[in-house]
Amino acid sequence: MTLAVLLSGCTPAQYARQADKAAYGLIQDKQAVALGEQRPFTIDYARADVGAVEGRSRLLLRGEPLPAGDEPVRLLSLSECLELASLASADFQDEKETLYIEALALANQRHDWAGFFGALTGTVSHDKIQDGPEINAASGAFEVGFAQRLAQGGLLTLGAGLTVLSDLTGIHNTEFGSFLTAELAQPLWRGAWRGFAYEDLYRAERDLAISVLEYERFTQTFSTRITSDFYQVLQDLDTLKNEEDNIVRLEQALRRTQVQVEGGQASRIEQDQTEKNLLDAQVRLARLRQQYQSRLDRFKITMGISTAFNVAPDPAELAALTRRGPAPIPMVDEQALAAIAEQAAAEAAARYDAEHPGAAGDPVGREAREAFIRRWRDQAYHDALEAQVAHAAYQAVDIALHARPEVLRGRVAVRDAGRNVLIVADRFNPRVDLALGIGASGTRPNEPFRVQFHRNERFAELLLDYSLDQTDNRDAYRLALIAESRELRRYNTLIDDTRLDVIDNYRELIRARQTYDLQQRNVAVAERRQRLAALEQAAGEASARDVLEAEEGLRDAQNGLTEALVAYETTRIEFLASLGLLDVDAEGQYHERETAMRFTRLSDYYGSIDIESSEEGAAFRP
Incomplete structure (x- = not known):
């Protein structure tokens, strides 16, 4: 009864905290294996819902609530957007929860492999026989034990328990009993001595460590995605500003053309052409404003906040990037x-x-x-x-x-497929199992704690089982060989695709940098051409068409320069992230690494992570 009261005191919230402790502990353990250090991790979620715009549950960013309604727009730096996205993004939260769920599943699997068990049961009954006696009965049992699975296939179990029987007429008609048991079951042939029994737990342990590495890679790619979207919004805003400046210059050109038409120095056609270009620019401006607002709203959703919040990327960030210029090309002197x-x-x-x-x-x-x-x-x-x-x-x-998690997953898949061939081949062997056990009970009727060790019961059992029909095992073995060959082909294709992807991405990075350098020259030429065209038109030496073409060239060059700078910056950090050359801290900020985050720690820790092939399997390509 006392135990029942104690158990009833464990609330669902306490069980949830126990689950958190188990999952977070495993994640930290695997962080030490995969990353060489432990990092903060939690699945607490801070997204601000639509109700927050009405003043409820406001999401705080660096101590200040996000503005909404009639409140003025708050300009956010890149650092603030990265932090906000790490707090509120649904995609980010999904990744954290996925890792948490896998860790919790491993904790449960560990418990099944080696853990304590116990149960408290009881029944109370009342039977009434027609024209006969009434029969009351009660029984109860409390059992605890420990089970340990062995890597070589065995199972060791220790158990103890108390029992009670009563007819509910008094303590004198109540019997108490007890028992102690120890049992060992060990396969001697099939499933023995080769670590096959530990394989599932080994894979779960290893896969969680790989998932930790994949989660870290996700934080890097997610930060680059936020950075890319951040600068895309600012690029649209810069394009909008360039169009506004272009309209101002076209208005000036139109006034100059009108003066020349009145003075007979230009035709009405030139004036109409200038006015048409001005109207076209105003149409583009309206479209650009709508495009900017749409991209801004999508960016808010990507960060995990409602579009009703009045926030926007700070244009000063793009100005600072322009002044700073492109960062050095990775791996180039x-x-x-x-x-x-x-x-x-x-x-x-x-x-x-x-x-x-x-x-x-x-x-x-x-x-x-x-x-x-x-x-x-x-x-x-x-x-x-x-x-x-x-x-x-x-x-x-x-x-x-040696750094991409998908390559590691490919290696693991080939290793597991080869291991599966050995496991399935083992099924052709006969089953020979040995079972040993010993037990003792308490002194009846009412001395349960006085165990009768001198009257213990022991047993030994040898089981032999072999089926003469091996059709199922034959088919399973052949399918395992096919699966191994298939995984090997997939791995080799993955290696080729990875090589091609890296080379293509790197050359795209170089092309983006060269485009930026050329666009700088393009802007300088376009600015000189625009100034000369305006001066020559004022002097009557250039036509309106010359001016219009110069204005259009300047606008395109300015837009092209911003586009090239943003493309290079985003391509560069995406390339670094793909090689594990970024680190992301607890606030979502990324920092460049001097050396790549390789998965060699995992290879060293899980020695059999290297690809194994069965005797009949083909060797893998390095």
Whole structure:
């Protein structure tokens, strides 16, 4: 009765806390294995629902509630958006809960492998026989024990219990009993001595460690996704601003054209063309405003907040990125490239001056000289870059093959398939099981704690079972061989795809950087062209078409420069994340790593994670 009262005191909330303790403890253990350190982890969720916009359950970001309703817009930095997304994103929460669920399942599996068990049972009955006596009876039992599965297939069980029987007429008609037992069951042939019994738990332990690594990789890719969306919103805003500036310049051009038309220096057609370009720009502006608002709303949803909140990315972040310029290309020595380019420029200048003496004094000659030097400098830079890229791509592939979780999953799948072949082959062996046991009971009728060890009961049993029909085992073995071969092909394809993906992504990164460098020149040329066109139109030396084309070229160049900068920045961090070269802290902020987060820790800890093949399986390609 006392035990029943104690058990009833465990509330569902307490059981939930026990589950949290078990799951969080396992996650921290696997973090130490996979990452080399323990990191904060919780599945607490802080998303602000629609009700929050009415002042209830406001989500706090750095101590301040997010504005809503008529409150002014709060501009968020990239750091704040990353932190907000880590708190409120549904996708982020799903990943955390998935890892938690897997850890809780492993805790349960560990309990089944080795753990205490117990039960409290009881019955009370009343029977009435027609025209006969009434029979009252009560019985109860309390049993506890410990079961330990053994890696070689055995099962050790220790148990103890108390029993009670009564007819409910008094203590003198109540009997108490007790028992102690110890049993060992051990296979001697099939399923014995090769660790097959431990295989399921081994895989669960290993897979949770891999899931921890995958979760960390998700935090990196998620941060890059937020960063990319953040800058995409600002890019749309910058495009909108460029269009507004373009409209101002077109209005000025229209006024100049109108003056020239009135003075007979330009035709009415030129005025109409200028006005049409202005109207087209105003139509684009309206579309760009709608596009910006739509992208902003989608970004809010990605972060996990309602579109009703008045927040937006801070344009100062894009301005700071523009001033800072593109970050260095990973695995490329840009200082060495610059030195090679400057040396080539100096050699080209000396060569040109030797072949064309006096060219520096002629404006046309100076332009030709500068073009010649620039061509040689660019070619030398390109050749040196290609040489570095070839080596860097090989290095990046090597990192990816030892850092990407999907590659590790592929290796694990091949290893498990080979192991399954051995497990299924073991089923052809006969079943020979040995069972040993000993037990003792208390002294009857009412001395349960006086165990009669001198009157213990012992038993030994040897079981032999072998089926002459091996059809099912035959088919299972053949299917296991096919599965192993299939997993091996998938793994080899995965390796090839990974190599191609890394090389393509790296070359895309290089292309994005080259595009940015070219767009910088494009903007400089477009600005010079726009200024000259405006001045020449005012002097009556340029037509309205020249001005309109110059304005359109400047707008496109400005938009292209921002697009190239954002594309390079986002492509760069996505590339780093794909190689495990980013770390994400508890606030969702990412930081670049000097060395990649490889899965070698897992390979060292789980020694058999390396690919095994059965005797009949093909070797895997390195």
